[in-house]
């Protein structure tokens with residue numbers, strides 16, 4: 001398969017790129033960090049240096065490819081809100097990095113997926129979007145927007161035979177979560193995350209969520225009445 005992975009210079013995306021490459025696929029690993037891209041090239045991967053919030057640069061880079069079988073749109077960031085300050089610039093930054101860049105990537109890659117007989121679009125959201133979590137006004141909202149965008153695209157692309165998957169990880173140990181200053185239940189390694197994702201995508205699952213002991217718990221908590229969840233959630237605030 002010809003596979004494009006965004007956010008492949010670090011964490012989950014890097015592990016996926018290395019694992020798909022080891023399986024013998026033709027992998028295009030995207031990111032901005034030149035040193036990390038160089039390291040990926042030294043392992044034999046093809047790379048692209050693109051800031052995915054830059055629409056023109058992203059469209060130009062993708063136009064150099066002829067077709068893509070699997071696109072894993074994984075690039076993203078996280079910032080938490082710290083009340084009493086509600087900083088709208090923080091919300092804008094996270095929406096730009098997570099939602100706008102996702103939309104730009106989809107615009108760029110969709111024509112290439114249409115040229116594949118087995119086009120598969122996979123987007124990395126988060127299990128954080130299942131329930132309102134403390135301080136996640138920006139991150140959770142961005143991942144909820146991605147979930148809606150991707151779940152809607154699945155319906156609209158159904159007639160075109162393009163598979164669309166939403167990936168919802170729980171906590172995974174990466175440079176992103178190393179910055180968190182709160183307990184992260186059931187945190188798994190990038191190797192485990194890559195195994196879950198590659199297995200779920202090989203089965204063309206609509207939603208790939210893991211680890212189940214965490215994500216199923218969140219899905220159940222989402223069923224609680226809002227006043228009860230508010231009480232529980234407010235106790236989680238440090």
Ligand SMILES: NC(=O)c1ccc[n+]([C@@H]2O[C@H](COP(=O)([O-])OP(=O)(O)OC[C@H]3O[C@@H](n4cnc5c(N)ncnc54)[C@H](OP(=O)(O)O)[C@@H]3O)[C@@H](O)[C@H]2O)c1
Pocket residue numbers: 006007008009010011012013030031032033034036050051052053074075076077078097101124125126127168169170171172173174175176177
């Ligand atoms: N780790 C978790 O527990 C967890 C849980 C749920 C969901 N997720 C999601 O999984 C994805 C990967 O997270 P991670 O933990 O692996 O994070 P990470 O180690 O910080 O990696 C983030 C990647 O995204 C790239 N990126 C960010 N903004 C970009 C932009 N504007 N243009 C191009 N590339 C950009 C970074 O590239 P450069 O460094 O080269 O700039 C980097 O390769 C994210 O979408 C995150 O929200 C993670």
